[in-house]
Amino acid sequence: MRLVLLGPPNAGKGTQADKIVKQFDIPHISTGDLLRKHVAEGTLLGQRAQGYMDRGDLVPDDLIIDMVQDTLENIDIEKGFLFDGYPRNPFQAEALDDFLLERDLGLDRVLYLHTDQELLIRRAVGRRTCPVCRTVYNIFSFPPKEEGICDKDGAVLIQRPDDREETVRNRLKVFEEQTAPLVEFYEVAGLLLRLDGSGSPDEVFDIILKELGE
Ligand code: AP5
Numbered sequence: 001m002r003l004v005l006l007g008p009p010n011a012g013k014g015t016q017a018d019k020i021v022k023q024f025d026i027p028h029i030s031t032g033d034l035l036r037k038h039v040a041e042g043t044l045l046g047q048r049a050q051g052y053m054d055r056g057d058l059v060p061d062d063l064i065i066d067m068v069q070d071t072l073e074n075i076d077i078e079k080g081f082l083f084d085g086y087p088r089n090p091f092q093a094e095a096l097d098d099f100l101l102e103r104d105l106g107l108d109r110v111l112y113l114h115t116d117q118e119l120l121i122r123r124a125v126g127r128r129t130c131p132v133c134r135t136v137y138n139i140f141s142f143p144p145k146e147e148g149i150c151d152k153d154g155a156v157l158i159q160r161p162d163d164r165e166e167t168v169r170n171r172l173k174v175f176e177e178q179t180a181p182l183v184e185f186y187e188v189a190g191l192l193l194r195l196d197g198s199g200s201p202d203e204v205f206d207i208i209l210k211e212l213g214e
Contacts, residue, residue: 001024001026001079001080001082001108001109001212002077002080002081002100002105002106002107002108003020003026003080003081003082003083003107003108003109003110003111004082004083004086004087004096004107004109004110004111004186005017005020005082005083005084005085005110005111005113006110006111006112006113006179006182006183006186007111007112007113007114007197008114008115008117008120008171008172008175008179009056009120009124009168009171009172009175010120010121010123010124010127010168011113011114011115011120011197012113012115012123012197012201012204013030013084013085013113014030014032014033014084014136015136015201015204016111016113016197016201016204016205016208017030017082017084019201019205019208020082020205020208021082023209023214024079024080024082025079026079026080026081026082027075027076027077027081027082028081028082028084029068029071029072029075029081029082029083029084029086030083030084030085030086031064031067031068031083031084031085031086031088032084032085033084033134034067034071035049035053035059035067036053038067039053045063045067048063049063053161053162054161054162054167055167055170056162056167056168056170056171056174057170057174058088058089058174058178061089061091061092061095064086064088064092065092065095068086068095068096069099072099077105080108083096087182088178088179088182089178089179089181089182090181090182090185093182093185093186107191108191109191109192109193109211109212110182110186110191110192110193111193111195111208111211112183112186112192112193112194112195113195113197113204114194114195114196114197115196115197115198116198117172119198120168120172121165121168121169121172122140123138123140123141124163124165124168125163125165125168126138126139126140126141127159127160127163128144128148128157128158128159129157129158129159129160130150130152130153130155130157130158131155131156131157131158132150132153132155133150133152133153133155135150135151135152137150137157141200142201144157193211193212195207195208195211
């Protein structure tokens with residue numbers, strides 16, 4: 001299964017991605033996670049990307065496309081893949097198409113998760129992440145057993161710097177201006193599935209499985 005997960009910030013892409021890759025046993029390629037890893041490790045790419053990420057702007061295409069191509073060269077995509085947060089604009093979508101075409105491959109589906117804006121902001125403000133195992137919590141909808149502590153490894157949970165309300169609003173604006181055109185792009189290509197992401201994580205996952213014919 002070759003899938004793309006598209007949607008505004010905090011629509012639940014990462015949450016659903018974890019479930020989808022387990023179900024289909026395919027690699028998960030999250031450009032946001034890859035970039036945060038580069039930032040944490042202090043690589044040159046991480047240093048160049050950090051300012052854009054902290055402001056909630058898109059990281060320049062050349063950096064993203066090189067990073068994605070490097071990743072794809074080093075993982076087995078024989079059984080498929082799930083892209084989460086990539087492509088993010090028409091230029092990146094064309095680059096992905098070219099990459100797949102060169103290998104005689106195509107996408108099976110593009111899953112577009114949508115919910116209303118106030119819910120997206122509430123989810124952002126409530127998100128906490130474990131810096132060690134990357135488990136994502138939410139103080140409103142999926143709190144850890146002990147406040148501020150990861151259930152799995154006891155690490156102190158952190159709030160992403162780009163989850164401050166002002167930055168979230170910029171990320172939403174960037175989504176509308178630069179990423180939303182991909183909804184029509186993939187609809188015209190006959191690949192788009194529009195999915196209501198406002199239910200619980202399990203409810204949303206059930207919708208995804210049904211739409212994928214599972
Ligand atoms: P990225 O990490 O991709 O951020 P994003 O797209 O803004 O998405 P998020 O990770 O914020 O949210 P999500 O939809 O995965 O939601 P989640 O499941 O965590 O990108 C970060 C930055 O990197 C970008 O701003 C940009 O600078 C850069 N970047 C990345 N890719 C790029 C690219 N291709 N090109 C250029 N720049 C790029 O859920 C959110 C919260 O809600 C969690 O707390 C979760 O527990 C909770 N939740 C999830 N689902 C539900 C539910 N159904 N019910 C209740 N709560 C829920």
